[in-house]
Amino acid sequence: MLLTSDPATLHHIMSSNFSNYPKGPDTKLLFEAYGEILFATDLEEWRKQRKIVHGFFDHHEMRISTPKINHEIIQNGLFPVLDQVSEQGLVADLQEIIKRFMLDATCMIATGYNHGSLRVGLPEDRVLTALHDINHGILIRHIFPERLWKAKKWLGIGAEKKLCQAWETLDSIALEYLHKRKENPELFFQGINYFSPEFEAIGLNPSKVMIDVVKSLLFGGTDTPSSALTWFFWLVLENPKVELKIRGEIEANLSTEKGEKRVFFDPDELNKLVYLHATLLESMRLYPPAPFQSRTSIESDILPSGHRVNPMMKIVPCCYAMGRMESIWGEDCLEFKPERWISEKGRIIPVPSNKFVAFSSGPRICPGKELGLIRLKAAAASIIHNYQVEILKNHPVIPTTSIILNMKHGLKVRVTNRSA
Template sequence: MGNCFFSLSSSMVNLVSIIAAICCLSLCHFRRSSRLPWNWPILGMLPMFFINSHRIFDMMNDILLESKGTFLFKGAWFSNKDTLITSDPTNVRYVMSTNFSNYPKGPENKRFFDVFGDMLFNADHEEWRIHRKITQGFFTHKRFPQSVVDINQHTLEKGLIPVLDHVSKKGLVVDLQDLFERFMLDATCMLVTGCDPGSLHVEFPDVPFSRAMNDANEAVLMRHIVPEKVWKLQRWLGIGREKKLSQAQKTLDNLAAKYITMNRELRKGEQNFNTLKYLSEEAVIGTAEDVYNTMRDSIIALLFAGRDTSGSALTWFFWLVAKNPSVESKIREELEANLPGDEPQTHSLTNVEKLNKLVYLHGALCEALRLFPPTPTMRRAPIQTDILPSGHHVNPKMKVVLFSYAIGRMEWIWGKDCLEFKPERWIPEKGGTNLVPSSKFLAFSTGPRICPGKDLAFIRMKAVAATIIHNYHVQVVETSNVTLASSFMLRMKDGLMVRVTKREILASNPSSLPLSLLSK
């Protein structure tokens, strides 16, 4: 028995040694020659993805640059992880529109994103159409526009402005990513549940939802990389990111239950227009369990969408603006041209009609979304064998990943200046806004699954950006190390540390302005 155990242990050590050697050889090969990962026996291309898990999006971008926009990732043997990754807009349009019915998200996607329930993110076919109809009904409801304006004004004047005034007065360094995520969480929670969680406050209270969502995003990303049997084993053992995901799911479930209970206890006349009110009174037909599950999934999915996508987009936007002071100057000029001269210096900008006139600001936001789309990848599962416009073959055993992060960085799509932050590329000479095909700009998806909250997202982002740039100057702290987090959402790993100075202070003390602005 002892000899058998010793023999088995030796075999395991040898196997580990072989795998380690393969990983090292793969890394050496990658560094000395091609950006393309090596397809190793048994392990496929997994070693390179594990080695570069800290820079997974940039690594995939490098691969697509070298492979002219489309690349076949070979998974481990018998894992069914072969994936065609593409940044070709013709493939995007074909998958998301032309042959939409052949490319659902697939049952595996629902397992990956089980934390979000069965709403739009996970649904396919008839289930998706039902949820889509419910969601569109909410966004097109006659009470929706005024609700958005009221919530924007409340969260700006009761949350964002007091916090920015506080950090400006105290000379504090603040994490702008955390601030934006708090703002978007509060605004979205009010729209979904009718309640303000008050997470954006000068005391910066602990936000269990945000921590849970960040843990969920990291776990979901790893589920896309490792074989399903591996992460399911981790879940069963209660270890690693799967342990954090289980804890996160409990936090999210408890939060949803809390808001559903609060909603039911309020009388009809005491409620403002919100998603839960709409679902319970107008949209969902079925058993009490059906209504509860739809409410639960809606709360989590919409809070995730509102907090993570717009919060991420605004963070990257202000980082890019800070690096390009001429853009900030042009945005301020546009604000001054569209604001009445008798309005006070410090105020929130929530009027939708005025916000829609800010063409240059809109272009700057689009440019930030082009370079840093909040959802960097979209995954589809072909039902039947097919040939994409690029000539690549796909089959039901493969997956197709549309890599929106790389689309914005392809010179052959956007030109030699593709890595530059140029809002002007969105503004034609005759005025208005350039209509860029959504297959080249996937920040809000494209085709039948285009985001129903796109207009809401732009209204919110414009209101926040206009209010901040009109009233404050944001300066990134020199020691900030801006890198991508290993998360399903395109977040900054260590946040964005900034100093915020009120314009009134800058006007009375011009020497506090950065030299780059003094020269304008």
């Protein structure tokens, strides 16, 4: 195994010599609970899945539906929960609230159905529990020898038992929602229709492929964006000057009245918030949702760094380390500084994806990047404009050991409704 934080090496394995560095058979095995998903497949399987997923995100209905879904979940899910926390003076876990927001919005995109996990009281949710158990099981598979975790899977014990149970749960929920949508389309949000001839033409039909696509969307659309937004809020709340700048940008660029409660969901409006966009990028630089990636070489090679690569050697780009390298970001690399992303003309400075790896790089770059950023901006702007959020004093904030960079103890906060 070779660990790297070198942008030239990252470009080599993820772009210029992409065909020699697939994910490898281990990745598909480690992530088998999520099925034949774009993240874990290679070669022809990857090309087929890529066609399906890109067709999904490029579909005109997706771009029409996404802002409506953001509005629906913020207005009828996020606001009632935050209002209750404010009115009753409760301590809330903002990470848990954000994760539920992402789950419900993703579920509406993937199935047309509002899963409803984000509701007053935050009752236990079987999808969130299943995602947690699967991701923990995947981490264990990364750590322990294959023979050991396979033996535990065969015996049905430990993390493998929970992973397999969670796998069955996600499969059954995905199938249930897809069947309900086909039989009763009038009951669901009128967004993406999997049963149209257009989607059948790119490989989508009521089969295991569809279930895997739904699970892939739930995985990619829940944990990674919730991680990004949680760390964003922690950094912003720890830097009041940044929060004031975001609030001022909202008031200057969007039609707001003092004391008026607003949901910000329109992409054209949100794209005016350059400083907010820069702050999100800066937080993902320091705390990328996926702290590491991996590739496996097929043939011998020599990397731009001069290191020799043998067949079946695993190359691990350390995304977390890359966001903190002085050679990439300068002497102030450890400083939270959104301004580094903004040009003198007030526009976002483009940074090559082999340096800023939050959305991966090369042909495998995240297909939902743009729509994901719109959702992050919608939630962030709506919360910051309508609520005063304060982190609980002495609350420990440390990353958890996971394939997704969550906070180990959540983000405990108190919330005050600004329009109350």
